[in-house]
Amino acid sequence: MPPLRHVLFWKPYGVLSQFTDPQGRPTLKTYIDVPDVYPVGRLDQDSEGLLLLTRDGQLKHRLLHPRYGHWRTYWVQVERIPEEEALRQLAQGVVIAGGYRTRPARVRRIDPPPLPPRPVPIRYRKTVPTCWLEISLREGKNRQVRRMTAAIGHPTLRLVRVAFGPLSLEGLSPGQWRPLTPEEEAALYRLCHLNKPSHLP
Known part of the structure; x- marks a missing residue:
């Protein structure tokens, strides 16, 4: 074989x-x-x-x-519920640590996806809601998704890449x-x- x-x-x-x-x-x-x-x-x-x-x-x-900019798609659980303006900022590009401005992305809210439980659960605070986003990027800087959501004030709690190209x-x-x-x-x-x-x- x-x-x-x-x-x-x-x-x-x-x-x-x-x-x-x-x-x-x-x-x-x-x-x-x-x-x-x-x-x-x-x-x-x-x-x-x-x-x-x-x-x-x-x-x-x-x-x-x-140079080739292939799409990568992530399901991202973040702290609190981002406003529409915050989602627009993510989609248009935000400045992350180090002064780099991210390229335009596709961003939308989604229902909690059917993922298996994580072996180490996310930190849970009864008074702080969470929200799931689908974020698609054409670049892959180090810890980029986490740095992007932090830039709009919504730290990432769980991050799952669900697609890469086809x-x-x-x-x-x-x-x-x-x-x-x-x-x-x-x-x-x-x-x-x-x-x-x-x-x-």
Whole structure:
């Protein structure tokens, strides 16, 4: 059986987006036993959701380089209920720590999504309501979503990436992985305007 080219993984809360850690924290190796695949970008240790791993370095470059601006979609639970003006600010771009202004995004309120409970529950305060947002970005700065919601005064409590380009978490649970389907693989290469490399089986 040929080695797998691409793996779709639901990264659980508390897991690092890497295969080794000198401090002994949970890593991808705890869940994925597939040789020579590497994560396309990262999710923070306290973030969850979709992580793509691939053997194709050129595909990884196209997916991550800011020039190509592929959409990433997150479900984000924040403190309190943002006003419409705050959502407009997020969508138009906000200045985050370091002085960077984010690119325009898609932002909307959503009903609480059907996610499994987090192993470490969010902090709960009876007097402080929470709200779920769907935020789609075409960039991926370090901890960007958290820094964006902080900039409008609504700290992120839980963050789950649910889609990256044509890929979604559908059919997975936290800690599960699967190979891409041929259709997903074809859609990914079309998105990146690449042909599948002949050296990959």
